[in-house]
Amino acid sequence: DTEVTQTPKHLVMGMTNKKSLKCEQHMGHRAMYWYKQKAKKPPELMFVYSYEKLSINESVPSRFSPECPNSSLLNLHLHALQPEDSALYLCASSQDPGQGSPLHFGNGTRLTVT
Amino acid sequence: RKEVEQDPGPFNVPEGATVAFNCTYSNSASQSFFWYRQDCRKEPKLLMSVYSSGNEDGRFTAQLNRASQYISLLIRDSKLSDSATYLCVVKDYGGSQGNLIFGKGTKLSVKP
Numbered sequence: 251d252t253e254v255t256q257t258p259k260h261l262v263m264g265m266t267n268k269k270s271l272k273c274e275q276h277m278g279h280r281a282m283y284w285y286k287q288k289a290k291k292p293p294e295l296m297f298v299y300s301y302e303k304l305s306i307n308e309s310v311p312s313r314f315s316p317e318c319p320n321s322s323l324l325n326l327h328l329h330a331l332q333p334e335d336s337a338l339y340l341c342a343s344s345q346d347p348g349q350g351s352p353l354h355f356g357n358g359t360r361l362t363v364t
Numbered sequence: 365r366k367e368v369e370q371d372p373g374p375f376n377v378p379e380g381a382t383v384a385f386n387c388t389y390s391n392s393a394s395q396s397f398f399w400y401r402q403d404c405r406k407e408p409k410l411l412m413s414v415y416s417s418g419n420e421d422g423r424f425t426a427q428l429n430r431a432s433q434y435i436s437l438l439i440r441d442s443k444l445s446d447s448a449t450y451l452c453v454v455k456d457y458g459g460s461q462g463n464l465i466f467g468k469g470t471k472l473s474v475k476p
Contacts, residue, residue: 292451292467292468293408293466295464338405338407340407350395350396350413350455352396352398352410352413353410353464354410355407355408355409356407357406357407358407360405
């Protein structure tokens, strides 16, 4: 069982919808991440939050908007997505952003954009 | 460009076999190394961190060769449940945790 919890597990949305993905961890980790994974590809980094501040944005389109309300929560707000945005969205956390601690992934939200 | 290369497989092996995966990385300053496994349509799960001295966890042994810039994973006595994709992950020196570089994964299929 994962210690990083993501909701919802599945999401279908139209191109004009607004939805949010949620992620929660209670391991006291200070770094949280959003990754996008397409079928048969490795995860691609989208955003990194370090001590609740956005530290990395990998040139992600503005239709994806991250938010970190506190050290345990991470959201990804979605608006005006395209069908090619359909993918598995993975949240992860790590103990310390600057050291070699591994990432712990949530079980993901499988997003379909119609 | 910093890269992590893995043989995509698939590796098809019988139960009980020993199988080895290799992974090469391009940045000699890389600091931390991990193996993750990912089941179909599931999230990646940490299998092992890889240390310079090598490390073992049950049937799994990970080795790091800094001189040749490769990491290996050995699985002994393969089980059906070992079937998954194995991802090699490297963290680059000096960057934030965001500088994790993922290999494309090696698919393992263990047959009865």
